[in-house]
Amino acid sequence: MQSTTSSPEWIGVLRHGSGTFTGWAYRGRSTLGQAAGDTASRLMEHLGVPAKMPAIVADDSAHGLTALPAAILPDAADLTKNPSLNGMEQTAPAAILPPSARLRIAGFLALNPDWDGVVLLVMDGRSHWVHLSAGEAVSMISFLTPMLAANLGAPLGDAAPDIKALTNSQSRPEALAAHLSSADLAGDEAAIAGHLLGAELSASKPYWLGQNLALIADRRSASAYRAALAAQGLTVTETDADAMAQNGFIALHDCLNPVA
Numbered sequence: 001m002q003s004t005t006s007s008p009e010w011i012g013v014l015r016h017g018s019g020t021f022t023g024w025a026y027r028g029r030s031t032l033g034q035a036a037g038d039t040a041s042r043l044m045e046h047l048g049v050p051a052k053m054p055a056i057v058a059d060d061s062a063h064g065l066t067a068l069p070a071a072i073l074p075d076a077a078d079l080t081k082n083p084s085l086n087g088m089e090q091t092a093p094a095a096i097l098p099p100s101a102r103l104r105i106a107g108f109l110a111l112n113p114d115w116d117g118v119v120l121l122v123m124d125g126r127s128h129w130v131h132l133s134a135g136e137a138v139s140m141i142s143f144l145t146p147m148l149a150a151n152l153g154a155p156l157g158d159a160a161p162d163i164k165a166l167t168n169s170q171s172r173p174e175a176l177a178a179h180l181s182s183a184d185l186a187g188d189e190a191a192i193a194g195h196l197l198g199a200e201l202s203a204s205k206p207y208w209l210g211q212n213l214a215l216i217a218d219r220r221s222a223s224a225y226r227a228a229l230a231a232q233g234l235t236v237t238e239t240d241a242d243a244m245a246q247n248g249f250i251a252l253h254d255c256l257n258p259v260a
Contacts, residue, residue, distance in 0.1 A: 006030070006032055007027065008025035008027055008047070009028065009054070010025075010026050010053065010054040010055065010253065011023050011024065011026065011047060011055045011056075012024045012055070012056050012058075012245075012249030012253075013040070013043065013055050013056070013057045014058045014059075014245055015057070015058070015060055015061060016124070017060040017100075017124045018124075019038075020037070020038050021037050021038070022035075022036045022043075022242075022245070023035055023037075023043045023044075024245075024249060025048070025049060026249070026250070026253065029253065029254070031246055033047065033048075035047045054083075056083045056084070056256075057083065057084040058085040058100055058102070058103040058248075059084060060087075060098045062086070062087070062099065064084070064086040064087065065086055065096065066086045066087070066088050067089055068088055068090045068139060070136060070137060071136050071137075072106050072109055073135065073251060073252070073255055074252075074255070076255045076258070079252065080256060083252075083256065084099075085102055085103055085106075085252065086102075087102060088102055088137055088140075090139065095142040096142070097128055098123075100123065100124075100245065101121045101123060101128055103245050103248035104121060104216050104241060105119055105132070105137070105216075105248070106248040107243070107246065107248030107250075107251060108214060108216065108239060108244050108248075109132070110248070111244075112214075115214075116212065117214065118130065118207045118208060118211045118212070118214070119214045120214070122215075122217035123218070123241070125144065125147030125150070126143065126144060126145075126146065126147065127142065127146060128141075128142045129141050129142070129204050131207060131211075141204055143204070145196045145199075145200045148196055149192060152192050153189065153192075154189035154193050156220065156221045157221055157224050158189055158220070159189045159193060160190060160193075160224070161193040161197050161228055162191045162193070162194035164194070165179065165188075165198065166194035166198035166201070166228060167198060168194075168195070168198065169195040169196070169198030169202070173198070173202040173203065179191075180195055183195060193224055197224065197228040200228075201228060208234060213234060213235070213236040214236065214239060215239070216239050216244055217241060222238060226238065
């Protein structure tokens with residue numbers, strides 16, 4: 001944790017799908033430090049706070065889900081009863097947005113009020129395209145592209161996606177399996193990434209065509225998606241995933257402590 005002369009008043013705790021933890025210590029709306037731990041108690045130790053410190057939690061292992069369409073920021077009364085952020089779900093097409101993703105969208109909207117458009121989040125082996133309007137998640141579509149790329153030995157970001165491969169699978173997504181077979185036999189990681197991203201762009205076209213776009217991803221995945229979107233002539237607002245989570249907790253804290 002960063003050294004500070006101020007004492008924390010509350011913490012934001014993010015439990016990842018892997019079971020590890022990231023947390024931030026705050027005083028009011030000011031961030032005092034960030035730490036990580038493989039257990040909750042280890043996180044508290046690294047943050048230098050007592051175990052009973054007031055906390056707002058975003059737990060990707062939790063099962064509570066809020067149906068779309070719904071506001072990104074939860075109802076203050078519900079958050080007061082249970083200071084834990086639910087994930088979001090959609091029935092058709094079936095999709096689940098984990099609490100960590102909803103948290104980061106909350107952080108993005110806190111920094112960009114009145115922003116409407118599509119946020120693309122890449123995390124934990126999935127990509128999520130979330131259509132936002134007036135502070136609500138209206139609809140979403142999710143893909144296994146990052147997981148498939150990793151399983152084929154071509155993790156996104158290891159090589160710049162082959163734009164020719166991307167274009168081929170974008171125009172002929174029905175041939176994706178054949179394209180991947182050829183690229184796999186050739187050991188062509190750039191082509192594998194390109195074909196997978198091309199198929200995703202084909203299926204997600206209603207989410208990026210004519211929309212404001214924001215990208216929240218780790219640096220490696222962000223580079224691959226940035227290249228794919230640039231190939232469509234699209235510009236994207238790119239943000240830091242940790243910064244969005246940090247600001248997301250502040251937005252939730254503001255819900256619980258509205259300014260008079």
